Amino acid sequence: MELGEVVAAWPFAASLAAAALARGLWVGRRRTALNEALHELRRPLQALALAGPGAPLEPSALQGSVQLAAVALERLEREINGGAVASRRAPLAARPLLAAAVGRWKARAALVDASLSLRWEAGEAIVDGDRCAVAQALDNLIVNAIEHGGPEIVVTARTSPGRLRIAVTDSGREPRPGPRRRGGAALAARLSGRRLHGHGLRLVRRAAAAHGGDFRLRASGRGARAVLELPLVSRGGA
Secondary structure (H helix, E strand, O other): OHHHHHHHHHHHHHHHHHHHHHHHHHHHHHHHHHHHHHHHHHHHHHHHHEEEOEOOOOOOHHHHHHHHHHHHHHHHHHHHOOOOOOOEEEEEHHHHHHHHHHHHHHHHHHHHOOOEEEEEOOOEEEEEEEEHHHHHHHHHHHHHHHOOOOEEEEEEEEEEOOOOEEEEEOOOOOOOOOOOOOOOHHHHHHHHHOOOOOOHHHHHHHHHHOOOOEEEEEEEOOOOEEEEEEEEEEEEOO
């Protein structure tokens, strides 16, 4: 091929490459959204599957798991067929929400010989939020601590001026060796939407931002501390 022909064909080839890249990114974003929806459906189904005669769920935890599964199915259907996201923001009493989340995952913690407890020091704290989005964020923080931390996991709730601070801490464990993608492989997995891990913490950050809150995670050899902060509507005596 002559140089002139190569130069003339370059804009067309560049357009094809750009179109292929754009489609690849779109497919990756869609795959990521579907993986996140599946991730959020898997959580309440796991809690329901772990409940049994030996470790029954309390009524609030059972109701919460069923509701979370229904919301996750709704999101999955929306990701497949399209549709608007319904707003469910309302004033929420925070203590029952945290107690239900801890109750959902005590059986899961027991499977790995871990303990899971709630320390409530926030009075009658009320937040303005989406009940299911906040519950999903709590579930992800607790399960992340069970799967990657332990063996003592504590969920603590305290208030600071205008904020409810929820901390999930674990006492740490020896790091477990395993395959880890680095550099270009990690970037390729993220762009293609094929990344299998990390959905939970990404959803927690998204929920915190949507509620005008904040999320921080600090890990060390002595354990991890994940802090979710949400704005308070009002506060009773602590």
